[in-house]
Amino acid sequence: MSLRLGDIAPDFTAQSTEGEINFHEYLGEGWGILFSHPADYTPVCTTELGKTALLKEEFAKRNTKVLAVSVDALDSHFGWRNDINETQNTNVEFPILADPERNIATLYDMIHPNASEKATVRSLFIIGPDKK
Numbered sequence: 001m002s003l004r005l006g007d008i009a010p011d012f013t014a015q016s017t018e019g020e021i022n023f024h025e026y027l028g029e030g031w032g033i034l035f036s037h038p039a040d041y042t043p044v045c046t047t048e049l050g051k052t053a054l055l056k057e058e059f060a061k062r063n064t065k066v067l068a069v070s071v072d073a074l075d076s077h078f079g080w081r082n083d084i085n086e087t088q089n090t091n092v093e094f095p096i097l098a099d100p101e102r103n104i105a106t107l108y109d110m111i112h113p114n115a116s117e118k119a120t121v122r123s124l125f126i127i128g129p130d131k132k
Helices: 023-027 043-054 056-061 074-088 103-107
Strands: 013-016 019-022 031-037 064-070 096-098 124-127
Touching: 013 074, 019 023, 023 031, 023 064, 031 043, 043 064, 043 074, 056 064, 074 096
Parallel strands: 031 064, 064 096
Antiparallel strands: 013 019, 013 096, 031 124
């Protein structure tokens, strides 16, 4: 399945560093940013999540909630979040979704067919209140 501009964002339920998340319920009436990362502890992903955490107030002003997704397991995410907080001088307070079975990655077509099943394509989805 390929998503296109104007499509309804697929709903899902997943475990995260903030507990179980139902995507559409989590977004409520606001905007959402869902972005993927190939694996925990990679340098670029670590700095991206750190910078996103530093922009928390800017996202709040715009009624926007952020979620990151990685195909690594939840226990890895907790360690990674600690590493991000320490190395990026921040406090990650948005959920990092665990997707070890690649359910979200498949739903959002994040894995290139010629790549490793674990290598999610770096993806960013901006979801408006009317698209869920």
